[in-house]
């Protein structure tokens with residue numbers, strides 16, 4: 001009975017910690033830094049281990065029983081290899097301080113569990129909820145058997161009832177703590193998605209209502225400005241002014257086009273595309289910019305197939321990415337564009353040697369109005385990229401290192417061989 005009480009109080013504390021973590025996480029906004037979050041996660045797991053050890057129930061001969069395995073297992077499975085080793089060492093250190101023969105058993109169990117976690121963890125996070133629950137329950141059952149029966153056999157305290165109580169409570173605790181953590185995690189992820197979706201909705205509505213209203217008058221303005229520029233009676237100075245005005249109006253019309261992509265999320269004109277032509281065309285368009293910033297462009301084409309989509313929009317994707325890369329290299333650098341085929345997809349890898357991005361900025365890439373360029377940026381470029389690539393059933397992967405550079409890979413499904421290319 002004493003063991004049951006002790007373990008149940010232990011479970012209560014673990015659950016309180018899980019809920020507390022969730023409360024703090026949801027309380028803070030979504031821009032919590034991933035690096036800080038990792039330390040926080042380890043701190044919570046360590047606190048749970050300390051509390052479990054303090055609330056442990058002694059069965060004599062220097063052996064104590066508690067639920068320390070629950071935070072260790074979950075911390076390891078969700079936190080990765082480094083966290084597993086860190087928590088294991090921490091657990092052993094605290095257990096060592098408490099003394100007794102149980103330390104050696106702990107050492108043995110932690111070693112076995114660490115190996116188990118290393119084997120399971122690569123697959124674990126991809127499994128469904130019920131598979132996860134079955135895995136952790138089976139894991140903790142095996143742990144309970146070894147943890148209780150081994151010292152029992154060695155020291156002869158075969159209190160079978162206590163073993164049953166320990167086994168059942170450990171398995172049930174692991175099951176419910178995992179279940180609760182998973183539900184809270186899902187809620188959190190859904191909440192973030194909902195927030196992002198809401199923002200997207202607002203942009204869509206704005207796009208639909210404003211862009212159409214602004215585009216028509218703007219087209220008229222550009223037309224008249226061109227007339228002014230071409231008029232023979234206009235003096236040279238005014239012609240230059242008209243040219244500047246046309247340039248700026250075109251820029252404004254470009255931004256409106258970005259917005260229009262949101263008003264019309266479906267691709268309008270789909271056909272098979274030759275991606276090397278598109279890439280080379282973009283390079284030509286950006287030549288003035290690359291010359292000005294001393295950026296060298298290198299291309300390596302290693303693909304044989306074509307992809308499907310709207311060429312104008314695909315063009316826009318490439319231009320937006322190339323432009324960002326060039327803008328990230330104000331003192332010059334190399335922009336490498338590489339294509340290759342892999343797993344039935346064509347990959348376009350765009351690498352720059354620019355100033356790079358922090359992980360929290362990568363996470364926000366594609367969010368409407370996210371820009372680090374102050375007045376100069378619109379924060380729409382990458383949003384358009386994500387939107388168009390998604391509609392072409394493609395995937396965007398971004399890796400970046402501060403002061404080393406950024407690599408953006410687009411992976412599109414392959415469509416037919418090169419012979420059938422239309423454009």
Ligand code: ADP
Nearest residue numbers: 324325328371372373377378379380381382406
């Ligand atoms: P904008 O270019 O108008 O700022 P984008 O959506 O195109 O908006 O890009 C958002 C932000 O992402 C940029 O302000 C920049 O800070 C960052 N970014 C995008 N691409 C790169 C890159 N290749 N290297 C470094 N930072 C980048």
Ligand code: MG
Nearest residue numbers: 320324381382
């Ligand atoms: Mg941009």
